[in-house]
Amino acid sequence: MNEAQAAERLAFLAAEIARHNRLYHGEDSPEISDADYDALVRENAALEAEFPQLVRADSPSKLVGAAPAAHLAKVPHAKAMLSLDNAFSEEDVRDFVGRVRRFLNLAEDEPVALTAEPKIDGLSCSLRYEGGRLVLAATRGDGAVGEDVTANVLTIADIPAHLRSSRAKSRGAGAEIDERPSTTLGTSEFRDAGDTFEIRGEVYMSKDDFAALNARLAGERVFANPRNAAAGSLRQKDPKVTAARPLRFLAHGWGETSELPAQSQYAVMRAIESWGLPVSEQLVRVESVDDALAHYRKIEAMRADLPFDIDGVVYKVDRLDWQARLGQVAKAPRWAIAHKFPAERAQTTLLAIDIQVGRTGKLTPVARLEPVTVGGVVVTNATLHNADEIARLGVRPGDRVTLQRAGDVIPQILENLTPDEERPDFVFPSSCPECGSDAVREEGEVDIRCTGGLICPAQRVERLRHFVSRGAMDIEGLGAKQIDDFFHDGLVRSPADIFRLTEEQLVARKKDGRVWAANLLRAIEDKRTPDPVRFLFGIGIRHVGTVTARDLMRHFGTVERLAEVATAAGADPAAFEQLTHVEGVGPVVAQALADFFAEAHNREAWDDLLSVVSPRPFEVQERASEVTGKTVVFTGTLETMSRDEAKAQALALGAKVAGSVSAKTDLVVAGPGAGSKLKKAEELGVRVVDEAGWAAIVAKAS
Numbered sequence: 001m002n003e004a005q006a007a008e009r010l011a012f013l014a015a016e017i018a019r020h021n022r023l024y025h026g027e028d029s030p031e032i033s034d035a036d037y038d039a040l041v042r043e044n045a046a047l048e049a050e051f052p053q054l055v056r057a058d059s060p061s062k063l064v065g066a067a068p069a070a071h072l073a074k075v076p077h078a079k080a081m082l083s084l085d086n087a088f089s090e091e092d093v094r095d096f097v098g099r100v101r102r103f104l105n106l107a108e109d110e111p112v113a114l115t116a117e118p119k120i121d122g123l124s125c126s127l128r129y130e131g132g133r134l135v136l137a138a139t140r141g142d143g144a145v146g147e148d149v150t151a152n153v154l155t156i157a158d159i160p161a162h163l164r165s166s167r168a169k170s171r172g173a174g175a176e177i178d179e180r181p182s183t184t185l186g187t188s189e190f191r192d193a194g195d196t197f198e199i200r201g202e203v204y205m206s207k208d209d210f211a212a213l214n215a216r217l218a219g220e221r222v223f224a225n226p227r228n229a230a231a232g233s234l235r236q237k238d239p240k241v242t243a244a245r246p247l248r249f250l251a252h253g254w255g256e257t258s259e260l261p262a263q264s265q266y267a268v269m270r271a272i273e274s275w276g277l278p279v280s281e282q283l284v285r286v287e288s289v290d291d292a293l294a295h296y297r298k299i300e301a302m303r304a305d306l307p308f309d310i311d312g313v314v315y316k317v318d319r320l321d322w323q324a325r326l327g328q329v330a331k332a333p334r335w336a337i338a339h340k341f342p343a344e345r346a347q348t349t350l351l352a353i354d355i356q357v358g359r360t361g362k363l364t365p366v367a368r369l370e371p372v373t374v375g376g377v378v379v380t381n382a383t384l385h386n387a388d389e390i391a392r393l394g395v396r397p398g399d400r401v402t403l404q405r406a407g408d409v410i411p412q413i414l415e416n417l418t419p420d421e422e423r424p425d426f427v428f429p430s431s432c433p434e435c436g437s438d439a440v441r442e443e444g445e446v447d448i449r450c451t452g453g454l455i456c457p458a459q460r461v462e463r464l465r466h467f468v469s470r471g472a473m474d475i476e477g478l479g480a481k482q483i484d485d486f487f488h489d490g491l492v493r494s495p496a497d498i499f500r501l502t503e504e505q506l507v508a509r510k511k512d513g514r515v516w517a518a519n520l521l522r523a524i525e526d527k528r529t530p531d532p533v534r535f536l537f538g539i540g541i542r543h544v545g546t547v548t549a550r551d552l553m554r555h556f557g558t559v560e561r562l563a564e565v566a567t568a569a570g571a572d573p574a575a576f577e578q579l580t581h582v583e584g585v586g587p588v589v590a591q592a593l594a595d596f597f598a599e600a601h602n603r604e605a606w607d608d609l610l611s612v613v614s615p616r617p618f619e620v621q622e623r624a625s626e627v628t629g630k631t632v633v634f635t636g637t638l639e640t641m642s643r644d645e646a647k648a649q650a651l652a653l654g655a656k657v658a659g660s661v662s663a664k665t666d667l668v669v670a671g672p673g674a675g676s677k678l679k680k681a682e683e684l685g686v687r688v689v690d691e692a693g694w695a696a697i698v699a700k701a702s
């Protein structure tokens with residue numbers, strides 16, 4: 001792969017991984033398996049290693065998790081919420097302990113005590129107690145900034161609003177627990193939580209509660225699994241909804257603390273328990289890897305009988321002074337690792353293969369299955385990806401198949417158990433099941449696509465859904481369901497129609513029609529001069545994700561100018577070449593743009609749309625903030641973002657970024673390892689904040 005191809009691939013990967021992050025974290029509806037996701041991330045990392053000069057400012061390698069949801073207030077974490085590295089075998093776990101030993105330079109016979117506990121399949125949450133009172137609960141978000149879910153969390157019975165004073169308790173449970181001989185400096189009595197103590201753990205839903213909730217929601221949107229149900233229930237605008245959902249909590253660690261009640265992981269967890277928070281019954285301290293692995297096997301054996309989903313066992317170095325020395329790499333601590341269980345499998349019968357038509361006309365085969373339980377979840381559908389996958393598996397309706405569900409995504413068919421039985425092969429349709437247009441496979445592509453374009457109702461609806469979606473035009477109150485209804489009733493057939501909706505058309509559609517119509521029309525009106533990047537992304541041109549849309553707009557300035565060049569690119573090689581000069585755009589994207597504008601339907605829809613909306617010219621958006629117009633210096637290591645990202649944030653807030661500290665400097669952001677610049681700032685009396693302080697400034701900007 002040459003550099004240009006690598007750059008294009010990296011642009012694609014950035015957009016694609018961001019999209020999957022959004023689906024997974026933002027919308028709780030992942031499209032691909034964890035393994036496929038990991039493969040994208042690994043490919044990205046490998047390419048970046050080979051072409052370090054191509055690492056993008058928006059590279060997925062710089063992110064910990066997902067962007068926060070729009071409706072909940074954003075809150076910076078005082079200490080970043082990290083993720084965990086994975087081990088998939090006993091050998092990986094032994095390697096982990098080996099790395100710990102080497103890093104700490106330990107003598108061979110020095111034991112490394114570990115804690116071991118289940119890895120709960122929920123979503124992590126940080127509970128901040130000040131003076132023993134819960135003052136803030138936040139989801140992990142992207143690790144640096146999460147969402148404020150305090151009101152929702154207060155409805156969870158496992159989570160106390162006030163910490164229990166530990167003194168009374170410590171003589172009971174505390175003394176009992178500390179009878180264990182400890183080489184790791186355990187305390188004999190737990191102390192209180194002090195001024196500030198952030199307890200971190202997992203919000204989850206039990207398997208039974210999940211099944212009951214889905215039964216209750218039947219007909220409405222049901223959740224794919226307990227994790228999604230927990231996430232969907234916690235991240236609600238209205239705490240009353242959360243209150244009606246049976247959420248639970250298990251503590252597994254801590255964030256910012258003013259003091260620690262003990263000096264080992266195990267003892268601090270026991271202290272947290274003594275303050276009234278649940279800690280896993282399966283949390284143990286072990287003195288060797290062999291004991292840790294024995295505990296893993298024990299937990300694995302009881303997995304099916306546990307009331308909640310778990311996907312592995314987490315080991316942590318017990319001594320906190322060692323944890324501090326080990327520190328972290330990129331986004332995960334060196335002192336902990338998740339030992340994952342193998343993916344779960346089951347057998348069932350393939351009942352039918354349905355073909356779904358997506359936004360870009362891609363025909364996706366979906367396996368309809370006889371319902372079967374895999375890892376506590378009833379599965380009725382599996383993805384078959386494409387025609388090649390059907391051929392590879394040789395599956396036909398009626399076959400017995402092995403199904404695998406890894407994590408919480410759409411299950412996959414692994415194997416056909418009856419390939420030799422007499423039954424005709426499945427014939428992939430050569431025409432679109434929705435509109436009858438030819439379905440063709442382009443050269444070098446695995447996908448088969450409907451050629452109907454905007455004639456195809458399935459594509460039209462999918463495109464409309466995409467146009468109004470959160471990442472695109474984000475029209476409040478206009479979701480997928482609404483679009484389906486409007487489309488089928490003939491009210492909205494193209495994006496432009498949305499901007500022609502009238503009060504009269506809307507009012508009659510609902511019981512409280514007047515208020516609803518007024519709100520919807522206002523939300524639509526709000527988007528009449530849309531952000532050009534969202535607009536372009538919303539158009540849904542193949543290969544043009546948010547990142548590419550931004551690159552294109554940065555280059556061309558206005559959507560009109562882009563359309564002009566892309567239209568010319570169909571016939572004029574110079575115009576085509578101009579497209580490929582845009583940073584992040586290669587021949588594939590350029591061709592997709594030229595193709596889009598060469599298509600008469602598309603051109604019509606585009607012109608029609610631009611007759612009712614006026615996308616703004618591209619501008620580097622400056623948000624008002626306390627650093628607008630000020631000079632900022634970054635020094636030391638930043639843990640949750642790269643220097644480039646931090647600088648980009650500063651520039652977006654209208655600040656100047658300088659390389660050295662002087663009397664003109666207004667703010668110094670200092671990470672670990674900051675040296676002379678920090679010293680100079682202190683001498684000059686310049687304000688200094690750490691990374692969390694910076695995140696708070698960014699989060700506060702309007």
Ligand code: IVH
Nearest residue numbers: 082083084117118119120123124252314333
């Ligand atoms: S420790 C600094 N312990 O897994 C280490 N995490 O893949 C932070 N999780 O974001 C995590 N059970 O939400 C830890 N017993 C456990 C856990 C656990 C589930 C989640 C947690 C974390 C994710 C990392």
